[in-house]
Amino acid sequence: MDGPLTPRESAKFIAENSRDVFIDGGGVRRVAELLLAKVSGPELHLGGWKALHELNPRAADEAAVNWVFVTDTLNFSFWSERDERKCLVGYRGKTYSGYWSLCAAVNRALDEGIPITSASYYATVTLDQVQHVLRSDTDVPMPLIEERHRILNETGKIMLEKFEGSFLNCVRKSEKSAQKLMHLVVKSFPSYRDVTQFEGKRISFYKRAQILVADTWSVLEGKGDGCFKDISSITMFADYRLPQVLVHLGALNYSKELLEKLLKGEMLSYGDRQEVEIRGCSLWCVELIRDCLLELIEKKGEKTSGEINSVLLDYYLWDYARDHREDMKGIPFHHTRCIYY
Numbered sequence: 001m002d003g004p005l006t007p008r009e010s011a012k013f014i015a016e017n018s019r020d021v022f023i024d025g026g027g028v029r030r031v032a033e034l035l036l037a038k039v040s041g042p043e044l045h046l047g048g049w050k051a052l053h054e055l056n057p058r059a060a061d062e063a064a065v066n067w068v069f070v071t072d073t074l075n076f077s078f079w080s081e082r083d084e085r086k087c088l089v090g091y092r093g094k095t096y097s098g099y100w101s102l103c104a105a106v107n108r109a110l111d112e113g114i115p116i117t118s119a120s121y122y123a124t125v126t127l128d129q130v131q132h133v134l135r136s137d138t139d140v141p142m143p144l145i146e147e148r149h150r151i152l153n154e155t156g157k158i159m160l161e162k163f164e165g166s167f168l169n170c171v172r173k174s175e176k177s178a179q180k181l182m183h184l185v186v187k188s189f190p191s192y193r194d195v196t197q198f199e200g201k202r203i204s205f206y207k208r209a210q211i212l213v214a215d216t217w218s219v220l221e222g223k224g225d226g227c228f229k230d231i232s233s234i235t236m237f238a239d240y241r242l243p244q245v246l247v248h249l250g251a252l253n254y255s256k257e258l259l260e261k262l263l264k265g266e267m268l269s270y271g272d273r274q275e276v277e278i279r280g281c282s283l284w285c286v287e288l289i290r291d292c293l294l295e296l297i298e299k300k301g302e303k304t305s306g307e308i309n310s311v312l313l314d315y316y317l318w319d320y321a322r323d324h325r326e327d328m329k330g331i332p333f334h335h336t337r338c339i340y341y
């Protein structure tokens, strides 16, 4: 049986058939112009992954690659039903929420001598141990703890069987191709199979597999085993934050009916038509922003600090969403509880 459409093909198909989510051409251009001012800065550069994020590894070694693998294996569903009651993790004097609470918990475990990034450990780690590693400073635990435990055991066992316990061996099998690595990850690890249906076609987003490739590229600083010649073929990562920031910036719009549903905080299930339209149109929107930005750079002869691709645009927009949480309060994000994003 043929595989699903690629994420980029899926996004184009969804955007062409979407009923409740729309891309705004004027908004796309305005976001591209906002980004143009940043192309020579650190935010739109590979080095920003370490320079701007204190919890990310400093090193570019095997341990750092395995840190990326474990965090991206658990990189999903941090949102809480009520924003004022959520999982928080204190680490080295700072308090972290959301995705960063996961990174803080992983670093805290390593500081405590718990080898949470070693497959030989997480392949047989118990639920109690995972609850301890991911413990919250509030009475609200990290969502889907049981799922996280199941996925750690499943993924650790496969990592030991197929890749001698280290994700670096998986990276090396992909011969410096981002696409080969993404497909090897999806083939090998079931929890990365972010695939669903839309209008009778099998479509893929592969959100965690794509961000894993991107974070591997970043932690290895685009060098050596991480020198992916086709990194530009990786698209933005279809999560729940990017749609929110794209609506905030005016590049994406929702139908009245969908906006009302989101404002009420109604849950959408993974694979629902509207959930797929939100993810697919967001992905296609970032592809259009990238095309527009590259045109502007060409036209204005702007100097860039390296290749501009959808990975760096995604990182920038995700960080922007983090930094503008207050301004975005009125824009709802969609609530889907799943292990894929």
Ligand SMILES: Nc1nc2c(c(CN[C@H]3C=C[C@H](O)[C@@H]3O)cn2[C@@H]2O[C@H](COP(=O)(O)O)[C@@H](O)[C@H]2O)c(=O)[nH]1
Binding pocket: 048, 049, 053, 056, 075, 076, 077, 078, 079, 097, 098, 099, 100, 211, 236, 237, 238, 239, 240, 241, 242, 314, 315, 318, 319, 322, 341
């Ligand atoms: N599209 C996109 N989605 C991303 C990321 C990241 C973390 N990457 C950072 C790490 C190093 C790089 O420098 C990146 O800055 C997490 N997520 C997703 O967001 C959601 C969590 O959000 P909140 O509840 O606010 O923490 C959840 O679905 C999670 O899977 C990204 O970069 N892009």
